[in-house]
Amino acid sequence: MSSVATITNNATKAGNDKIYNPNSELDKNAFMKLFLKQLEMQDPTNPMDTDKMLEQTAYLSTMEMNTNMQKTIDTLSKTLTSSNQLSTVSAIGKMADTGNRYINITDDDTKKDFELYFGDNIQSGKVQIKDKAGNIVKEFELNPHSKGILSFEWDLKDSNGMRVKSNSYEISAVYTTPDGKQKTTALGAYPIESIRFENGKAYAKLASQYVPFEKIKEIYQWQN
Incomplete structure (x- = not known):
């Protein structure tokens, strides 16, 4: 019979002094109470075996070490979470790309709103909406x-004034800056304006919406 079982059985024989353990788990406090109760109730003419006492004391030490280790792990986890949150905050002001260039059109849609980010002043240009085959609609x-x-x-109409089919369409733009440089931009690439935390989860504000940080494919510094 194991040492833990021995202590439990002896404590049961103690009578009215019961130890309440609703989860049937022997934590260090319950173990210490049982151990002391066993010492109190032992027969003076037949004291506990020294080897068994040392074994149970060693068990108590192991439980204490495990408890301290768990506390250390919990502290480390909180530290890493805090560090990750700080790293996401440092992304404010940089460019984030979700990699999603398409908007989805369903039969119930009558119009579609979207936003594009232009990193330079615009002199002229065009926003282009393409079907999956790459044709400009x-x-x-x-x-x-x-x-x-x-x-x-x-308004979901093509260049001929016809309502487009329900499908996914790619959004991008080509434009010229006042100094004559040719630039491009596309749906899904925006500067990170702020970071919001909800239930330990980070969200980045991209244009007019907050996007879960794990949805961002790339973060980079804008280059003129």
């Missing part, structure tokens, strides 16, 4: 505008 002319996020509304 609609274009929006770009007038001179300062850099930043621009919002667009698509």
